[in-house]
Amino acid sequence: xxxxxxxxxSTQELLWERGYxxxxxxxxxxxxxxxxxxxxxxxxxxxDLALAAVRRTAERMRAQAEAQLSGPGTAVxxxxxxxxxxxxxLRGCPIGRLTQDPDVVGDPAxxxxxxxxxxxxxxxxxxxxxxxxxGGELPADLDAEDTAAAVVAVLQGGYVLARAADSVxxxxxxxxxxxxxxxxxxxxxxx
Amino acid sequence: xxxxxxxxxSTQELLWERGYxxxxxxxxxxxxxxxxxxxxxxxxxxxDLALAAVRRTAERMRAQAEAQLSGPGTAVxxxxxxxxxxxxxLRGCPIGRLTQDPDVVGDPAxxxxxxxxxxxxxxxxxxxxxxxxxGGELPADLDAEDTAAAVVAVLQGGYVLARAADSVxxxxxxxxxxxxxxxxxxxxxxx
DNA sequence: GTCTATACGCTGATAGAC
DNA sequence: GTCTATCAGCGTATAGAC
Numbered sequence: 001x002x003x004x005x006x007x008x009x010s011t012q013e014l015l016w017e018r019g020y021x022x023x024x025x026x027x028x029x030x031x032x033x034x035x036x037x038x039x040x041x042x043x044x045x046x047x048d049l050a051l052a053a054v055r056r057t058a059e060r061m062r063a064q065a066e067a068q069l070s071g072p073g074t075a076v077x078x079x080x081x082x083x084x085x086x087x088x089x090l091r092g093c094p095i096g097r098l099t100q101d102p103d104v105v106g107d108p109a110x111x112x113x114x115x116x117x118x119x120x121x122x123x124x125x126x127x128x129x130x131x132x133x134x135g136g137e138l139p140a141d142l143d144a145e146d147t148a149a150a151v152v153a154v155l156q157g158g159y160v161l162a163r164a165a166d167s168v169x170x171x172x173x174x175x176x177x178x179x180x181x182x183x184x185x186x187x188x189x190x191x
Numbered sequence: 192x193x194x195x196x197x198x199x200x201s202t203q204e205l206l207w208e209r210g211y212x213x214x215x216x217x218x219x220x221x222x223x224x225x226x227x228x229x230x231x232x233x234x235x236x237x238x239d240l241a242l243a244a245v246r247r248t249a250e251r252m253r254a255q256a257e258a259q260l261s262g263p264g265t266a267v268x269x270x271x272x273x274x275x276x277x278x279x280x281l282r283g284c285p286i287g288r289l290t291q292d293p294d295v296v297g298d299p300a301x302x303x304x305x306x307x308x309x310x311x312x313x314x315x316x317x318x319x320x321x322x323x324x325x326g327g328e329l330p331a332d333l334d335a336e337d338t339a340a341a342v343v344a345v346l347q348g349g350y351v352l353a354r355a356a357d358s359v360x361x362x363x364x365x366x367x368x369x370x371x372x373x374x375x376x377x378x379x380x381x382x
Numbered sequence: 383g384t385c386t387a388t389a390c391g392c393t394g395a396t397a398g399a400c
Numbered sequence: 401g402t403c404t405a406t407c408a409g410c411g412t413a414t415a416g417a418c
Contacts, residue, residue, distance in 0.1 A: 003383080018293055022212040024411055036413090038384050046412070092291065099354035100283065100291040102209055111357065118355045143371060149352065149361050150368030156351040157344030163290035164309045166302065170340050177341030180334060181372040194401080216394060227395090229402050237394070 004042045006032040011053035016094040020050060020101040020110075051109055057094045058113040062120060069124055074189045075132025076182065079125065079151065083175050089168045092159040122148045136190035147182070154178045195233045197223040202244035207285040211241060211292040211301075242300055248285045249304040253311060260315055265380045266323025267373065270316065270342065274366050280359045283350040313339045327381040338373070345369045 001009075010031035014023040025046050029039050043049040068082035095117050098104045105111050125148035132138040154174050161170035192200075201222035205214040216237050220230050234240040259273035286308050289295045296302050316339035323329040345365050352361035 019210070019212065019291060021210065022293065025413080026411070035384060035386090037386080040413075041383060096348075096351045096355075097291045099351045100210060100288045102213070105354055105357070111355070114355045115357070118352055118361070122352075122361065139375075143368065146364045146368035146371060148368070149349075149364035150345055150366075150372070153345045153348030153352055153361075153365035153369075154341055155344075155348060157287075157346060157348030158340075160287045160290045160347040160351075161309055161313075161340065161344055163296055164287075164302070164305045166296070166306070170309070170313065170344075173337045173340035174344035175341075177334065177337035177339070178344075178369070178372075180337060181341070181369075181376065184330075184376055185372065215392075217392075226403060228404080231395075232401060 003032075003034055003038055007034055007039055007042060007049060008052050008056055011049050012057050012094070015050065015053055015057070016091065016097065019097060020103050023050075025049075047107065047110065050104075051113075054095075054098065054104075054110060054113050058117045061093075061095055061117060065121055065124065069128055074137055075128045075135070076137060076186045078128055079182070080179055082125075083151070083155065083179060089159060089162045089171045090166070092163055093156060096156045096159065118152065122152055125151055132186070132189070137186055137188065139185055142185065151178060151182075194223075194225055194229055198225055198230055198233060198240060199243050199247055202240050203248050203285070206241065206244055206248070207282065207288065210288060211294050214241075216240075238298065238301065241295075242304075245286075245289065245295075245301060245304050249308045252284075252286055252308060256312055256315065260319055265328055266319045266326070267328060267377045269319055270373070271370055273316075274342070274346065274370060280350060280353045280362045281357070283354055284347060287347045287350065309343065313343055316342055323377070323380070328377055328379070330376055333376065342369060342373075 007028060010028050011023065014027055014031065018027075023046075025036075025039060028049065029036060032039075039049070043052070064085075065082060068085055069078055071078055071081060073081065095114055098110075098114050103110075104114065122145070126144040129138060129142065129144040129147050133140060133142055133144065154177075158171035158174040161174060162168050164170075198219060201219050202214065205218055205222065214237075216227075216230060219240065220227060223230075230240070234243070255276075256273060259276055260269055262269055262272060264272065286305055289301075289305050294301075295305065313336070317335040320329060320333065320335040320338050324331060324333055324335065345368075349362035349365040352365060353359050355361075
């Protein structure tokens with residue numbers, strides 16, 4: 001693989017593991033097997049490289065979600081598929097973890113892809129829920145956007161609980177809990 | 192206030208704002224208005240001070256939750272009170288944010304108060320939910336522990352979404368969403 | 383494109399005077 | 401208890417040779 005590509009992937013990994021503050025140019029270079037001068041030839045510096053890495057990660061996350069949400073099945077089934085997708089839970093969410101980094105949240109350029117990713121995800125889930133409501137699968141009084149926000153929040157919060165416990169158990173419970181609440185309100189699709 | 196106290200409070204603030212990796216002894220000293228030697232006289236070093244600060248923050252968080260959850264009202268009302276309590280949403284959760292810090296999660300001593308706090312909170316919420324179920328307020332098939340995990344996760348994930356959006360809107364929606372799902376399953380208390 | 387050299391402030395301490 | 405050295409190493413670059 002070429003040098004810029006290796007640098008971006010190393011940065012993606014390190015941002016996921018250690019966040020922005022915890023990731024040094026030196027560590028990126030070492031993981032990529034690339035020299036100092038080489039890194040600064042291809043990228044202006046740490047913020048520039050981080051931006052490329054975050055955009056790449058955001059794209060990937062969105063594509064994965066879309067794969068589940070546009071699959072076959074009823075609305076509730078697709079949301080269940082998305083929530084129960086295999087995940088490396090203890091690593092947490094590579095985008096969500098960036099929200100804890102003041103240098104990311106404080107830089108509009110770096111925060112933008114993070115904001116857009118969650119905005120898109122909430123919108124996409126809301127659309128699926130609205131579909132289910134229109135088909136009679138979900139009750140008419142269900143607020144699609146609020147429910148979508150709750151679903152995304154359960155995922156993100158589930159990662160937090162799992163890392164706190166050093167165990168996937170609370171994550172699995174949280175997902176089960178929200179799915180039970182949602183399916184209790186669901187009826188077989190009619191439309 | 193005395194010196195150790197000022198150091199602990201400064202560390203609490205900095206851990207909340209910048210996390211463990213982003214918090215330096217020097218910054219702690221400056222915020223506390225305390226000299227280098229003074230800090231190392233009272234504490235063995237950064238991990239020691241962080242441990243004291245995290246324990247203090249965990250106690251406080253637990254006391255605040257207990258105040259809402261042991262208040263008056265039905266089970267669902269108390270959970271609603273807890274979720275709708277006034278919060279500085281964009282600052283995030285001072286305990287939850289630590290789960291993104293590999294140096295915290297990787298150190299058993301530092302992770303312990305974080306784990307215990309969430310274990311306690313889930314248990315406390317589960318007890319309230321079980322109460323509501325026993326009184327007929329909540330359906331007999333509701334899993335108290337799964338639902339409790341989902342409720343805590345919505346809160347923690349709500350902070351993530353709010354910080355991503357630089358707005359409380361997604362937090363408020365997530366809380367409304369989960370409350371709507373929960374109260375749709377609730378009937379007036381009978382026991 | 384990649385390498386080495388150089389720089390300066392910060393990190394996280396320890397030592398010892400007062 | 402608090403203060404002022406002092407320190408080795410890291411963070412985040414820039415400069416210029418090859």
